Amino acid sequence: MKKLLILGAGTAGTMMANKMRKHLARDEWEITIVDQFKTHYYQPGFLFIPFGIYTKSDVIKPKSDFFPVGVNVIYSKIDKIQPENNNVLLEDGKVLKYDFMIIATGCKTAPEEVDGLKGNLWYKEIFDFYTVEGATALADHFKTWKGGELVVNVSELPYKCPVAPLEFVFYADAFFTERGMRDKVNITYVTPMPGAFTKPRATKMLGELLEEKNINLIPDFAIMEVNNEEKKIIDYGGTEVKFDCLVSIPPNMGDEVIERSGMGDDMNFVPTDKHTLQSGKYENIFVIGDAANLPTSKAGSVAHFAADILEENLMCAIEGRPYTASFDGHANCYIETGYGKGTLIDFNYDTEPLPGSFPFPGLGPFDLLKVSRMNHYGKVLFRWIYWHILLKGKELPIDSEMQMAGKKL
Amino acid sequence: MPTKSLAGVNIEVTEEGYMINSSDWSEDIAKEIAKEEGIELTDEHFKVLEFIRNKVANGETLTIRGINKSGVVDAKTFYKMFPGAPLKKATKIAGVAKPESCI
Numbered sequence: 001m002k003k004l005l006i007l008g009a010g011t012a013g014t015m016m017a018n019k020m021r022k023h024l025a026r027d028e029w030e031i032t033i034v035d036q037f038k039t040h041y042y043q044p045g046f047l048f049i050p051f052g053i054y055t056k057s058d059v060i061k062p063k064s065d066f067f068p069v070g071v072n073v074i075y076s077k078i079d080k081i082q083p084e085n086n087n088v089l090l091e092d093g094k095v096l097k098y099d100f101m102i103i104a105t106g107c108k109t110a111p112e113e114v115d116g117l118k119g120n121l122w123y124k125e126i127f128d129f130y131t132v133e134g135a136t137a138l139a140d141h142f143k144t145w146k147g148g149e150l151v152v153n154v155s156e157l158p159y160k161c162p163v164a165p166l167e168f169v170f171y172a173d174a175f176f177t178e179r180g181m182r183d184k185v186n187i188t189y190v191t192p193m194p195g196a197f198t199k200p201r202a203t204k205m206l207g208e209l210l211e212e213k214n215i216n217l218i219p220d221f222a223i224m225e226v227n228n229e230e231k232k233i234i235d236y237g238g239t240e241v242k243f244d245c246l247v248s249i250p251p252n253m254g255d256e257v258i259e260r261s262g263m264g265d266d267m268n269f270v271p272t273d274k275h276t277l278q279s280g281k282y283e284n285i286f287v288i289g290d291a292a293n294l295p296t297s298k299a300g301s302v303a304h305f306a307a308d309i310l311e312e313n314l315m316c317a318i319e320g321r322p323y324t325a326s327f328d329g330h331a332n333c334y335i336e337t338g339y340g341k342g343t344l345i346d347f348n349y350d351t352e353p354l355p356g357s358f359p360f361p362g363l364g365p366f367d368l369l370k371v372s373r374m375n376h377y378g379k380v381l382f383r384w385i386y387w388h389i390l391l392k393g394k395e396l397p398i399d400s401e402m403q404m405a406g407k408k409l
Numbered sequence: 410m411p412t413k414s415l416a417g418v419n420i421e422v423t424e425e426g427y428m429i430n431s432s433d434w435s436e437d438i439a440k441e442i443a444k445e446e447g448i449e450l451t452d453e454h455f456k457v458l459e460f461i462r463n464k465v466a467n468g469e470t471l472t473i474r475g476i477n478k479s480g481v482v483d484a485k486t487f488y489k490m491f492p493g494a495p496l497k498k499a500t501k502i503a504g505v506a507k508p509e510s511c512i
Binding site: 113157158191198220222224236237238251265266293295 | 468470472473474475478484485487488493494495509
């Protein structure tokens with residue numbers, strides 16, 4: 001029996017288990033997937049928790065609901081990968097062998113990387129919303145908060161779902177307006193980027209939205225520390241921003257197992273060929289999702305588009321053929337702007353987000369770089385699509401390669 | 410692409426003055442670009458520039474954290490050496506591309 005091993009059963013790993021089980025004959029290939037946790041989180045839903053729209057139960061399901069028949073599932077921490085010997089050591093000392101391996105160990109927040117972030121005020125007046133614990137603690141805090149300086153700070157790049165912090169401030173504006181206390185809440189968005197976003201057109205559009213919603217923007221801010229006593233964040237250049245409630249997007253790092261195995265960069269991301277998705281160093285190892293060091297967004301949509309490419313290229317590798325698929329860095333993000341509306345961006349390694357219609361040229365139904373009610377429905381519907389279609393590795397009517405049709409230059 | 414005369418050599422640069430070909434770089438060119446940015450280069454500066462050139466040549470991403478952890482210079486000193494926008498200034502002087510914050 002040949003062995004395909006998948007490390008990590010999040011969005012990317014689960015999709016790959018479903019896809020590969022269909023291709024590989026069960027009497028020839030054993031597929032094993034390893035993850036330390038039994039719960040699958042619908043991470044795009046975390047954004048809605050602080051504002052009381054979702055609760056914890058809306059974003060969790062057992063991982064076991066999404067694995068196909070005929071895949072071995074092991075719930076265990078991974079101690080170390082030994083790529084030279086094609087071995088993976090589990091926490092209990094068990095050794096897993098593989099012929100091919102997919103690393104899908106993701107990334108997670110590392111608040112301890114910023115001095116003072118996890119200080120006295122952590123989960124009292126300082127929160128994150130990238131964990132279910134942080135999002136629910138913030139929901140409780142907002143229920144009785146009297147207002148003041150609400151500061152949302154992105155620590156550094158890259159971080160998961162680049163638009164989520166912007167969606168957060170848009171939602172905060174709507175949330176406090178609806179509660180009749182917007183005049184008591186001053187919202188400030190503090191980012192290491194030179195503007196609201198990275199690429200020119202999206203930055204302009206999103207920057208204008210911030211202004212329209214009366215949200216302050218402090219760009220080029222590289223956080224050095226959080227001062228818990230004086231309730232302020234300070235950057236290396238000396239700029240200080242005072243807060244009454246700080247919502248932090250901590251640094252994001254790859255899993256520690258990557259560091260223990262000596263396979264990552266200084267953020268524990270695995271060097272990966274950005275087109276083939278093969279690991280930079282080992283021919284029989286592929287990397288997908290947030291675990292990879294690809295120069296694109298860390299987002300579920302990227303993992304989804306990359307999964308189509310990896311499915312094809314992994315079969316090429318297994319059958320000894322040259323690679324036929326090339327990943328373009330395609331990302332597609334619905335951006336909630338509050339009041340039942342949203343916008344949408346679609347881009348890749350080379351093409352910045354452009355205006356137009358999506359996915360059908362001229363028809364939509366979604367509008368790129370424009371605020372519309374339909375875009376919001378796209379986001380709402382997506383949770384159903386995620387659980388029922390995407391994780392199971394089924395086809396969606398969206399090309400994995402970014403399309404220029406329907407876009408205006 | 411525009412060109413620019415630096416230390417007696419014609420160098421291809423971007424609209425914002427970043428060198429196109431990193432291999433055209435020399436210490437004299439660095440000194441001239443630095444002067445335009447109002448910075449007098451010291452040996453300490455050159456250590457940082459070398460670190461940045463190596464990082465970029467290896468295809469690695471430059472971040473303030475990476476600089477801070479490099480052992481070459483801490484982030485606070487880095488800000489003092491290249492005041493204002495240290496990564497943008499340092500990369501320009503090091504003759505490498507402007508750091509693209511891809512997300």
